[in-house]
Amino acid sequence: MPDSSSHRFSLPPSASSQTSDDRVWLHLLLFVLTLASTIYAGTLWVNRAPYYETAGYWHMWLDGLRYAFPLLAFLTVHEFGHYFAARYHGINTSLPYYIPFPFNGIGNFGAVIRIREPIPSMRKLFDIGASGPVAGFVVALGILLYAFATLPPPEYLLDQPGHEALKQHIEQYGTFPDEPPSLDTDDEETAVIVVGQTPLFWALSQLFENVPPMYEIYHYPVLFAGWLALFFTALNLLPVGQLDGGHVLYALFGARWHRRLARLFVWVLLLSGSIGFMDGLAPPLMEYSDWGYLMAWGLLAGILYLYGRSIFRNNPALQLLSLGSLLAGTALAELQWFGMHTIGYSGWLIWTLLIIWLIRVEHPPVRKQEPLSRGRRWVGYLCIAIFISSFSLKPLSIL
Numbered sequence: 001m002p003d004s005s006s007h008r009f010s011l012p013p014s015a016s017s018q019t020s021d022d023r024v025w026l027h028l029l030l031f032v033l034t035l036a037s038t039i040y041a042g043t044l045w046v047n048r049a050p051y052y053e054t055a056g057y058w059h060m061w062l063d064g065l066r067y068a069f070p071l072l073a074f075l076t077v078h079e080f081g082h083y084f085a086a087r088y089h090g091i092n093t094s095l096p097y098y099i100p101f102p103f104n105g106i107g108n109f110g111a112v113i114r115i116r117e118p119i120p121s122m123r124k125l126f127d128i129g130a131s132g133p134v135a136g137f138v139v140a141l142g143i144l145l146y147a148f149a150t151l152p153p154p155e156y157l158l159d160q161p162g163h164e165a166l167k168q169h170i171e172q173y174g175t176f177p178d179e180p181p182s183l184d185t186d187d188e189e190t191a192v193i194v195v196g197q198t199p200l201f202w203a204l205s206q207l208f209e210n211v212p213p214m215y216e217i218y219h220y221p222v223l224f225a226g227w228l229a230l231f232f233t234a235l236n237l238l239p240v241g242q243l244d245g246g247h248v249l250y251a252l253f254g255a256r257w258h259r260r261l262a263r264l265f266v267w268v269l270l271l272s273g274s275i276g277f278m279d280g281l282a283p284p285l286m287e288y289s290d291w292g293y294l295m296a297w298g299l300l301a302g303i304l305y306l307y308g309r310s311i312f313r314n315n316p317a318l319q320l321l322s323l324g325s326l327l328a329g330t331a332l333a334e335l336q337w338f339g340m341h342t343i344g345y346s347g348w349l350i351w352t353l354l355i356i357w358l359i360r361v362e363h364p365p366v367r368k369q370e371p372l373s374r375g376r377r378w379v380g381y382l383c384i385a386i387f388i389s390s391f392s393l394k395p396l397s398i399l
Contacts, residue, residue: 022094033100034072034099034100034107034108035072036100037108039061039064041102041108042063042064043061043063048063048160048219049159049160050159050160050161064221067221067222067225068107070229072098074229075096075111078236079112080096081134083095084131085128085131086115089128092116093114096112098110099111121366121368122368122370122372123372125247127376130244130383133244136229136232136236137233137390141200143222144229148207154174156220157170157219180192193218193397194214195215195227197214198234198389200389201227201230215399233390237390238387240266241262241360242363243359245387248383248384251380252372252377252381255363263311266311269355270349271330272345273351274304274327274349275330275333275340275343275345276346276347276394277296277300277303277344277346278300278333279346280346281299301323305319307352310356311361345397347395
Protein backbone atom coordinates (compact mmCIF):
# COMPACT_ATOMS: atom_id res chain seq x y z
CA MET A 1 0.00 0.00 0.00
CA PRO A 2 1.40 3.61 -0.83
CA ASP A 3 3.30 5.66 1.81
CA SER A 4 2.00 8.82 3.36
CA SER A 5 4.83 9.15 5.82
CA SER A 6 6.61 12.47 6.10
CA HIS A 7 10.27 12.06 5.18
CA ARG A 8 12.36 15.13 5.86
CA PHE A 9 15.57 15.69 3.99
CA SER A 10 18.28 17.99 5.34
CA LEU A 11 20.73 20.01 3.31
CA PRO A 12 24.45 19.88 4.07
CA PRO A 13 25.82 22.36 6.62
CA SER A 14 27.05 24.71 3.89
CA ALA A 15 23.46 25.34 2.93
CA SER A 16 22.14 25.69 6.47
CA SER A 17 22.38 29.47 6.42
CA GLN A 18 20.39 29.78 3.23
CA THR A 19 16.72 30.59 3.50
CA SER A 20 14.01 30.66 0.87
CA ASP A 21 10.55 32.06 1.12
CA ASP A 22 7.72 29.56 0.82
CA ARG A 23 5.76 29.81 -2.39
CA VAL A 24 2.37 29.76 -0.71
CA TRP A 25 0.57 29.50 -4.03
CA LEU A 26 2.40 26.25 -4.81
CA HIS A 27 1.48 24.68 -1.47
CA LEU A 28 -2.16 25.72 -1.91
CA LEU A 29 -2.24 24.39 -5.47
CA LEU A 30 -0.83 21.04 -4.38
CA PHE A 31 -3.38 20.89 -1.57
CA VAL A 32 -6.29 21.55 -3.95
CA LEU A 33 -5.01 18.94 -6.42
CA THR A 34 -4.54 16.44 -3.60
CA LEU A 35 -8.04 17.13 -2.31
CA ALA A 36 -9.48 16.53 -5.80
CA SER A 37 -7.52 13.30 -6.37
CA THR A 38 -8.42 12.00 -2.90
CA ILE A 39 -12.12 12.76 -3.43
CA TYR A 40 -11.91 10.82 -6.69
CA ALA A 41 -10.26 7.84 -4.97
CA GLY A 42 -12.95 7.92 -2.28
CA THR A 43 -15.74 7.65 -4.84
CA LEU A 44 -14.11 4.50 -6.22
CA TRP A 45 -13.85 2.89 -2.79
CA VAL A 46 -17.40 3.65 -1.61
CA ASN A 47 -19.08 2.91 -4.95
CA ARG A 48 -22.78 2.93 -4.01
CA ALA A 49 -23.89 2.91 -7.65
CA PRO A 50 -27.54 1.83 -7.15
CA TYR A 51 -28.00 4.55 -4.53
CA TYR A 52 -26.48 7.22 -6.75
CA GLU A 53 -28.83 6.31 -9.61
CA THR A 54 -31.87 7.09 -7.48
CA ALA A 55 -30.59 9.81 -5.12
CA GLY A 56 -28.42 11.68 -7.62
CA TYR A 57 -24.78 11.43 -8.56
CA TRP A 58 -23.82 14.40 -6.42
CA HIS A 59 -24.04 11.93 -3.53
CA MET A 60 -21.11 10.08 -5.12
CA TRP A 61 -18.90 13.15 -4.76
CA LEU A 62 -20.25 13.69 -1.25
CA ASP A 63 -19.09 10.18 -0.35
CA GLY A 64 -15.70 11.03 -1.84
CA LEU A 65 -15.55 14.17 0.29
CA ARG A 66 -16.47 12.16 3.40
CA TYR A 67 -13.36 10.10 2.71
CA ALA A 68 -11.03 12.89 1.61
CA PHE A 69 -11.77 15.52 4.24
CA PRO A 70 -10.87 13.47 7.35
CA LEU A 71 -7.85 11.89 5.65
CA LEU A 72 -6.42 15.25 4.57
CA ALA A 73 -7.26 16.75 7.97
CA PHE A 74 -5.12 14.04 9.53
CA LEU A 75 -2.25 14.59 7.08
CA THR A 76 -2.41 18.37 7.55
CA VAL A 77 -2.34 18.25 11.36
CA HIS A 78 0.48 15.68 11.27
CA GLU A 79 2.67 17.81 9.02
CA PHE A 80 1.92 21.08 10.80
CA GLY A 81 2.83 19.37 14.05
CA HIS A 82 6.34 18.99 12.64
CA TYR A 83 6.25 22.46 11.09
CA PHE A 84 5.35 24.36 14.26
CA ALA A 85 7.80 22.36 16.37
CA ALA A 86 10.57 23.19 13.91
CA ARG A 87 9.60 26.87 13.84
CA TYR A 88 9.48 26.93 17.64
CA HIS A 89 13.09 25.77 17.73
CA GLY A 90 14.18 28.19 15.02
CA ILE A 91 14.78 25.49 12.41
CA ASN A 92 14.37 26.66 8.82
CA THR A 93 11.62 24.52 7.29
CA SER A 94 9.06 24.63 4.53
CA LEU A 95 5.30 24.51 4.55
CA PRO A 96 3.85 21.05 3.77
CA TYR A 97 4.06 19.83 0.20
CA TYR A 98 0.99 17.70 -0.58
CA ILE A 99 1.49 14.98 -3.18
CA PRO A 100 -1.60 14.27 -5.32
CA PHE A 101 -1.87 10.93 -7.07
CA PRO A 102 -5.31 9.62 -8.09
CA PHE A 103 -4.13 6.22 -9.34
CA ASN A 104 -2.69 4.52 -6.25
CA GLY A 105 -6.02 3.64 -4.63
CA ILE A 106 -5.67 6.21 -1.85
CA GLY A 107 -5.61 9.40 -3.88
CA ASN A 108 -2.29 10.79 -2.69
CA PHE A 109 1.22 10.02 -1.53
CA GLY A 110 0.75 12.00 1.64
CA ALA A 111 2.59 15.21 2.42
CA VAL A 112 6.12 16.20 3.37
CA ILE A 113 7.92 19.17 4.83
CA ARG A 114 11.48 20.06 3.93
CA ILE A 115 13.86 20.92 6.73
CA ARG A 116 16.54 23.11 5.21
CA GLU A 117 19.24 22.72 7.85
CA PRO A 118 20.58 20.01 10.13
CA ILE A 119 18.82 19.65 13.49
CA PRO A 120 21.56 20.52 15.99
CA SER A 121 20.49 18.84 19.24
CA MET A 122 18.83 15.72 20.59
CA ARG A 123 15.96 17.55 22.26
CA LYS A 124 15.10 19.54 19.16
CA LEU A 125 15.28 16.35 17.09
CA PHE A 126 12.90 14.62 19.49
CA ASP A 127 10.42 17.51 19.60
CA ILE A 128 10.24 17.78 15.82
CA GLY A 129 10.04 14.01 15.32
CA ALA A 130 7.39 13.31 17.97
CA SER A 131 5.12 16.32 17.38
CA GLY A 132 3.75 15.12 14.04
CA PRO A 133 2.60 11.61 14.97
CA VAL A 134 1.22 12.71 18.36
CA ALA A 135 -0.81 15.54 16.79
CA GLY A 136 -1.93 13.34 13.90
CA PHE A 137 -2.91 10.51 16.23
CA VAL A 138 -5.27 12.80 18.13
CA VAL A 139 -7.04 13.57 14.85
CA ALA A 140 -7.03 9.90 13.80
CA LEU A 141 -8.63 8.93 17.11
CA GLY A 142 -11.28 11.63 16.68
CA ILE A 143 -12.04 10.42 13.15
CA LEU A 144 -12.46 6.85 14.35
CA LEU A 145 -14.69 7.77 17.28
CA TYR A 146 -16.93 9.83 15.02
CA ALA A 147 -16.99 7.08 12.37
CA PHE A 148 -17.88 4.33 14.84
CA ALA A 149 -20.53 6.47 16.53
CA THR A 150 -22.29 7.26 13.23
CA LEU A 151 -22.17 3.85 11.56
CA PRO A 152 -25.27 3.01 9.51
CA PRO A 153 -27.04 -0.36 9.92
CA PRO A 154 -25.82 -3.36 7.87
CA GLU A 155 -28.51 -2.61 5.23
CA TYR A 156 -26.20 0.19 4.08
CA LEU A 157 -24.28 -2.40 2.05
CA LEU A 158 -27.38 -3.35 0.07
CA ASP A 159 -26.55 -0.34 -2.12
CA GLN A 160 -23.29 -1.96 -3.23
CA PRO A 161 -23.02 -3.67 -6.62
CA GLY A 162 -22.10 -7.35 -6.36
CA HIS A 163 -21.65 -8.75 -2.85
CA GLU A 164 -24.68 -10.97 -3.50
CA ALA A 165 -23.90 -13.58 -0.84
CA LEU A 166 -23.32 -10.85 1.73
CA LYS A 167 -26.55 -9.09 0.78
CA GLN A 168 -28.54 -12.30 1.13
CA HIS A 169 -27.18 -12.81 4.63
CA ILE A 170 -28.00 -9.22 5.63
CA GLU A 171 -31.52 -9.43 4.17
CA GLN A 172 -32.14 -12.71 5.96
CA TYR A 173 -30.59 -11.98 9.37
CA GLY A 174 -30.03 -8.21 9.48
CA THR A 175 -26.43 -8.74 10.59
CA PHE A 176 -23.02 -9.23 9.06
CA PRO A 177 -21.85 -12.85 8.64
CA ASP A 178 -19.18 -14.13 10.99
CA GLU A 179 -17.03 -15.32 8.09
CA PRO A 180 -16.53 -13.76 4.64
CA PRO A 181 -19.20 -15.24 2.34
CA SER A 182 -17.94 -17.09 -0.70
CA LEU A 183 -18.06 -14.97 -3.80
CA ASP A 184 -20.79 -15.64 -6.30
CA THR A 185 -19.42 -16.29 -9.77
CA ASP A 186 -21.82 -13.72 -11.18
CA ASP A 187 -20.58 -10.97 -8.86
CA GLU A 188 -18.85 -8.03 -10.41
CA GLU A 189 -16.00 -8.46 -7.93
CA THR A 190 -13.49 -11.27 -8.20
CA ALA A 191 -11.72 -10.74 -4.89
CA VAL A 192 -12.32 -9.47 -1.38
CA ILE A 193 -9.94 -6.83 0.02
CA VAL A 194 -9.27 -7.23 3.73
CA VAL A 195 -7.57 -4.46 5.72
CA GLY A 196 -5.53 -5.47 8.73
CA GLN A 197 -6.79 -5.36 12.28
CA THR A 198 -4.90 -3.20 14.78
CA PRO A 199 -5.16 -3.29 18.60
CA LEU A 200 -6.74 0.16 18.83
CA PHE A 201 -9.18 -0.38 15.97
CA TRP A 202 -10.28 -3.68 17.49
CA ALA A 203 -10.72 -2.16 20.96
CA LEU A 204 -12.87 0.68 19.64
CA SER A 205 -14.94 -1.71 17.51
CA GLN A 206 -16.02 -3.54 20.67
CA LEU A 207 -17.72 -0.39 22.00
CA PHE A 208 -20.11 0.27 19.11
CA GLU A 209 -22.83 -1.48 17.13
CA ASN A 210 -23.07 -2.12 13.38
CA VAL A 211 -19.29 -2.40 12.97
CA PRO A 212 -18.63 -3.90 9.53
CA PRO A 213 -16.17 -6.77 9.05
CA MET A 214 -12.64 -5.84 8.00
CA TYR A 215 -13.33 -6.98 4.43
CA GLU A 216 -16.00 -4.26 4.04
CA ILE A 217 -14.30 -1.33 5.82
CA TYR A 218 -13.36 0.40 2.56
CA HIS A 219 -17.04 0.98 1.68
CA TYR A 220 -17.40 3.24 4.74
CA PRO A 221 -15.63 6.49 3.80
CA VAL A 222 -15.02 8.05 7.23
CA LEU A 223 -14.19 4.74 8.90
CA PHE A 224 -11.76 3.81 6.13
CA ALA A 225 -10.12 7.24 6.38
CA GLY A 226 -9.69 6.66 10.12
CA TRP A 227 -8.13 3.26 9.53
CA LEU A 228 -5.73 4.79 7.00
CA ALA A 229 -4.86 7.54 9.48
CA LEU A 230 -3.84 4.85 11.99
CA PHE A 231 -1.86 3.00 9.33
CA PHE A 232 0.02 6.12 8.23
CA THR A 233 0.71 7.02 11.86
CA ALA A 234 2.26 3.58 12.33
CA LEU A 235 4.30 3.94 9.12
CA ASN A 236 5.71 7.23 10.35
CA LEU A 237 6.53 5.65 13.70
CA LEU A 238 8.42 2.67 12.26
CA PRO A 239 11.52 2.62 14.49
CA VAL A 240 14.06 2.95 11.70
CA GLY A 241 16.32 5.55 10.19
CA GLN A 242 15.03 9.10 9.88
CA LEU A 243 11.35 8.30 10.12
CA ASP A 244 9.57 9.90 13.05
CA GLY A 245 9.78 6.65 15.00
CA GLY A 246 13.51 6.50 14.27
CA HIS A 247 13.98 10.02 15.67
CA VAL A 248 12.07 9.08 18.82
CA LEU A 249 13.94 5.81 19.29
CA TYR A 250 17.33 7.48 18.72
CA ALA A 251 16.59 10.29 21.18
CA LEU A 252 15.19 7.92 23.81
CA PHE A 253 17.80 5.15 23.76
CA GLY A 254 20.82 6.44 21.86
CA ALA A 255 22.63 5.32 18.71
CA ARG A 256 23.63 1.81 19.84
CA TRP A 257 20.15 0.70 20.88
CA HIS A 258 18.59 2.43 17.88
CA ARG A 259 20.84 0.41 15.59
CA ARG A 260 19.99 -2.87 17.35
CA LEU A 261 16.24 -2.31 17.55
CA ALA A 262 16.00 -0.91 14.02
CA ARG A 263 17.78 -3.94 12.58
CA LEU A 264 15.55 -6.28 14.60
CA PHE A 265 12.42 -4.56 13.36
CA VAL A 266 13.61 -4.65 9.75
CA TRP A 267 14.20 -8.39 10.26
CA VAL A 268 10.55 -8.75 11.38
CA LEU A 269 9.37 -6.88 8.29
CA LEU A 270 11.53 -9.07 6.07
CA LEU A 271 10.15 -12.22 7.69
CA SER A 272 6.58 -11.09 7.06
CA GLY A 273 7.53 -10.10 3.52
CA SER A 274 9.20 -13.45 2.89
CA ILE A 275 6.16 -15.40 4.07
CA GLY A 276 3.90 -13.29 1.86
CA PHE A 277 6.33 -13.70 -1.04
CA MET A 278 6.14 -17.49 -0.86
CA ASP A 279 2.37 -17.45 -0.46
CA GLY A 280 1.97 -15.29 -3.54
CA LEU A 281 4.73 -16.48 -5.88
CA ALA A 282 5.19 -20.17 -5.18
CA PRO A 283 1.73 -21.36 -6.39
CA PRO A 284 1.91 -19.78 -9.90
CA LEU A 285 5.52 -20.93 -10.32
CA MET A 286 4.51 -24.47 -9.34
CA GLU A 287 1.84 -24.38 -12.05
CA TYR A 288 4.44 -23.13 -14.53
CA SER A 289 7.17 -25.66 -13.77
CA ASP A 290 7.84 -28.78 -11.73
CA TRP A 291 10.77 -26.87 -10.29
CA GLY A 292 8.62 -23.84 -9.48
CA TYR A 293 8.72 -24.29 -5.72
CA LEU A 294 12.50 -24.49 -5.67
CA MET A 295 12.69 -21.53 -8.03
CA ALA A 296 10.62 -19.44 -5.59
CA TRP A 297 12.94 -20.40 -2.72
CA GLY A 298 16.02 -19.59 -4.78
CA LEU A 299 14.66 -16.20 -5.78
CA LEU A 300 13.71 -15.40 -2.19
CA ALA A 301 17.15 -16.42 -0.93
CA GLY A 302 18.80 -14.12 -3.47
CA ILE A 303 16.61 -11.17 -2.46
CA LEU A 304 17.22 -11.71 1.25
CA TYR A 305 20.97 -12.06 0.70
CA LEU A 306 21.10 -8.69 -1.06
CA TYR A 307 19.07 -7.11 1.74
CA GLY A 308 21.40 -8.61 4.34
CA ARG A 309 24.48 -7.26 2.57
CA SER A 310 22.96 -3.77 2.58
CA ILE A 311 21.99 -3.88 6.26
CA PHE A 312 25.14 -5.59 7.62
CA ARG A 313 27.69 -4.14 5.21
CA ASN A 314 30.91 -5.14 6.95
CA ASN A 315 29.76 -8.19 8.87
CA PRO A 316 29.49 -11.38 6.79
CA ALA A 317 28.59 -13.42 9.87
CA LEU A 318 25.50 -11.30 10.54
CA GLN A 319 24.62 -11.39 6.86
CA LEU A 320 24.56 -15.20 6.90
CA LEU A 321 22.76 -15.30 10.25
CA SER A 322 20.07 -12.97 8.93
CA LEU A 323 19.66 -14.99 5.74
CA GLY A 324 19.51 -18.33 7.53
CA SER A 325 17.08 -17.21 10.21
CA LEU A 326 14.74 -15.60 7.68
CA LEU A 327 14.69 -18.69 5.49
CA ALA A 328 14.13 -20.89 8.55
CA GLY A 329 11.27 -18.70 9.75
CA THR A 330 9.68 -18.75 6.30
CA ALA A 331 10.01 -22.54 6.20
CA LEU A 332 8.21 -22.82 9.55
CA ALA A 333 5.45 -20.63 8.16
CA GLU A 334 5.19 -22.91 5.12
CA LEU A 335 4.66 -25.76 7.57
CA GLN A 336 2.00 -23.61 9.29
CA TRP A 337 3.77 -23.72 12.64
CA PHE A 338 2.41 -21.40 15.34
CA GLY A 339 0.10 -19.67 12.86
CA MET A 340 3.07 -17.93 11.24
CA HIS A 341 1.52 -18.28 7.78
CA THR A 342 -1.09 -15.69 8.79
CA ILE A 343 1.40 -12.81 9.15
CA GLY A 344 2.74 -12.79 5.59
CA TYR A 345 2.60 -9.52 3.64
CA SER A 346 4.85 -9.32 0.58
CA GLY A 347 4.56 -5.54 0.47
CA TRP A 348 7.07 -5.30 3.32
CA LEU A 349 9.79 -6.42 0.91
CA ILE A 350 9.18 -3.21 -1.07
CA TRP A 351 8.95 -1.09 2.06
CA THR A 352 12.21 -2.57 3.32
CA LEU A 353 13.87 -1.69 0.04
CA LEU A 354 12.74 1.92 0.49
CA ILE A 355 13.98 1.88 4.07
CA ILE A 356 17.42 0.58 3.09
CA TRP A 357 18.00 2.90 0.14
CA LEU A 358 16.10 6.07 1.04
CA ILE A 359 15.33 6.26 4.75
CA ARG A 360 18.25 4.14 5.95
CA VAL A 361 18.14 1.66 8.79
CA GLU A 362 20.54 3.54 11.05
CA HIS A 363 20.12 7.11 12.26
CA PRO A 364 22.77 9.73 11.42
CA PRO A 365 24.58 11.25 14.40
CA VAL A 366 23.27 14.41 16.05
CA ARG A 367 25.87 17.04 16.89
CA LYS A 368 24.72 17.89 20.43
CA GLN A 369 24.04 14.82 22.53
CA GLU A 370 21.91 15.57 25.59
CA PRO A 371 19.51 13.62 27.82
CA LEU A 372 15.80 14.10 27.34
CA SER A 373 13.74 15.69 30.07
CA ARG A 374 11.30 13.52 32.01
CA GLY A 375 8.34 14.99 30.12
CA ARG A 376 9.94 14.25 26.77
CA ARG A 377 10.67 10.68 27.79
CA TRP A 378 7.02 10.14 28.68
CA VAL A 379 6.03 11.54 25.29
CA GLY A 380 8.49 9.11 23.74
CA TYR A 381 6.88 6.18 25.55
CA LEU A 382 3.51 7.48 24.38
CA CYS A 383 4.79 7.38 20.79
CA ILE A 384 5.82 3.75 21.26
CA ALA A 385 2.34 2.93 22.64
CA ILE A 386 0.72 4.72 19.68
CA PHE A 387 2.84 2.68 17.29
CA ILE A 388 1.98 -0.64 18.92
CA SER A 389 -1.74 0.19 19.03
CA SER A 390 -1.85 1.39 15.40
CA PHE A 391 0.40 -1.12 13.62
CA SER A 392 -0.73 -4.12 11.61
CA LEU A 393 1.89 -6.60 10.46
CA LYS A 394 -0.46 -7.67 7.68
CA PRO A 395 -2.17 -4.42 6.64
CA LEU A 396 -3.68 -5.74 3.42
CA SER A 397 -4.71 -9.11 2.04
CA ILE A 398 -6.87 -10.48 -0.73
CA LEU A 399 -9.34 -13.32 -0.25
